[in-house]
Amino acid sequence: MSSAPASPFSLDGRLALVTGAGSGIGRAIALGLAAAGADLILLSERDNLGPVAAEARSAGAAVTTELLDLADRPARQAAVEDLLDAHAVDVLVNNAGLIRRAPAAEFSDADWYDVIEVNLHAAFELCRAAGRRMVDRGSGKIVNVASMLSFQGGLLVPSYTASKHALAGLTRALANEWAARGVNVNAIAPGYVATATTAALRSDPARSAEILDRIPAGRWADPEDVAGAAVFLASPAADYVHGHVLAVDGGWLAR
Numbered sequence: 221m222s223s224a225p226a227s228p229f230s231l232d233g234r235l236a237l238v239t240g241a242g243s244g245i246g247r248a249i250a251l252g253l254a255a256a257g258a259d260l261i262l263l264s265e266r267d268n269l270g271p272v273a274a275e276a277r278s279a280g281a282a283v284t285t286e287l288l289d290l291a292d293r294p295a296r297q298a299a300v301e302d303l304l305d306a307h308a309v310d311v312l313v314n315n316a317g318l319i320r321r322a323p324a325a326e327f328s329d330a331d332w333y334d335v336i337e338v339n340l341h342a343a344f345e346l347c348r349a350a351g352r353r354m355v356d357r358g359s360g361k362i363v364n365v366a367s368m369l370s371f372q373g374g375l376l377v378p379s380y381t382a383s384k385h386a387l388a389g390l391t392r393a394l395a396n397e398w399a400a401r402g403v404n405v406n407a408i409a410p411g412y413v414a415t416a417t418t419a420a421l422r423s424d425p426a427r428s429a430e431i432l433d434r435i436p437a438g439r440w441a442d443p444e445d446v447a448g449a450a451v452f453l454a455s456p457a458a459d460y461v462h463g464h465v466l467a468v469d470g471g472w473l474a475r
């Protein structure tokens with residue numbers, strides 16, 4: 221009797237590095253990748269990886285955890301090179317990110333630079349370090365977590381919007397270079413997801429109602445809603461998908 225062909229969505233035998241994996245969207249993506257068969261390296265700033273690591277292990281994944289402050293440039297640059305020398309990473313998910321809210325005219329230097337440092341500079345360095353090794357091996361998948369604010373201006377979050385527009389552009393730029401070398405670089409643009417990032421929005425009744433009113437799906441996303449897109453973009457099913465920014469937004473952009 222012949223065995224069933226492997227699913228094109230299977231991540232069996234793949235090793236995925238997920239940043240910001242202790243909470244929210246990163247946690248859900250990590251567990252989605254594990255459910256599809258991947259082993260994991262989970263990276264976080266705070267020591268909060270125990271529960272997600274345990275859940276991924278119970279799904280059968282081998283899991284390594286790594287604590288690293290991605291805002292600390294010298295520490296980050298050394299640690300990323302060491303980590304990628306020690307592990308042949310097949311899938312990189314650049315999920316870690318932060319947001320700061322204030323009117324642009326009063327926006328502080330710290331709120332500008334802190335956000336760009338993690339959301340853009342750290343993401344680029346991770347892409348560069350992982351991508352170089354993936355190009356050498358002739359295969360790999362990079363998934364950057366972009367945003368609706370990769371397409372739109374947003375309100376009161378200028379550094380976040382600038383970082384996420386830049387991340388979408390970086391995704392396309394790297395895809396242009398690496399598509400012919402067996403490396404896929406794509407992004408996911410989540411809509412409005414109920415996580416710590418959006419706690420301030422959700423606690424503002426007027427803004428919260430305004431946002432919900434324009435989501436065709438009629439609800440905010442749960443982090444788990446984003447995981448399937450990451451599994452797809454990490455899998456052989458996406459071998460011919462390059463430089464795409466995949467909206468997972470309940471129809472927000474279609475409105």
Ligand code: NAP
Nearest residue numbers: 240243244245265266289290291316317412413415416417
């Ligand atoms: P979250 O739960 O706050 O996740 C953010 C993650 O980034 C946390 O795990 C955090 O780790 C990590 N992080 C932040 N600064 C870091 C640093 N200096 N070093 C290492 N890790 C750091 O919120 P989330 O909504 O899931 O956000 C995940 C990604 O989705 C972000 O890139 C965000 O911009 C993006 N996104 C979110 C939404 C949404 O509606 N929620 C929509 C579009 C895009 P620690 O907790 O350890 O600091």
